């Protein structure tokens with residue numbers, strides 16, 4: 001009884017105590033529910049269902065279009081840079097990108113990767129490049145990714161920045 005009194009005093013008031021218990025229970029329920037989405041992968045890792053890698057430019061004008069590329073039950077792991085894939089191409093950082101993808105594929109059992117570029121990208125503009133280069137880069141990186149990650153579905157999209165419409169690039 002004495003310890004209960006001390007605990008209550010520490011919590012502030014009986015009302016606060018009820019609040020703490022409620023928060024605790026919500027946390028337990030949340031963790032249990034989250035746990036159900038994990039399945040065991042072939043290599044014994046915990047895989048998170050519906051995890052999708054989304055590679056995009058940091059430009060906030062394409063936020064809505066990027067959200068529109070995801071199904072409601074997909075959880076995006078976003079790799080965002082100024083210039084999207086061009087950031088990796090000009091700096092010869094493609095091996096860094098592949099390293100990140102490899103880790104995510106193994107850790108989360110990623111089955112799908114969405115590669116994007118967008119029209120009127122400031123990064124391409126600074127390099128005096130436009131839509132043609134954006135499309136060519138999308139196709140080239142997609143081809144390489146398909147070769148290196150045959151188990152992953154790779155989709156490439158060119159986002160029209162002005163109207164927030166995405167076009168699938170084959």
Ligand SMILES: [Zn+2]
Pocket residue numbers: 057058059082083084118120121122123
């Ligand atoms: Zn951009």
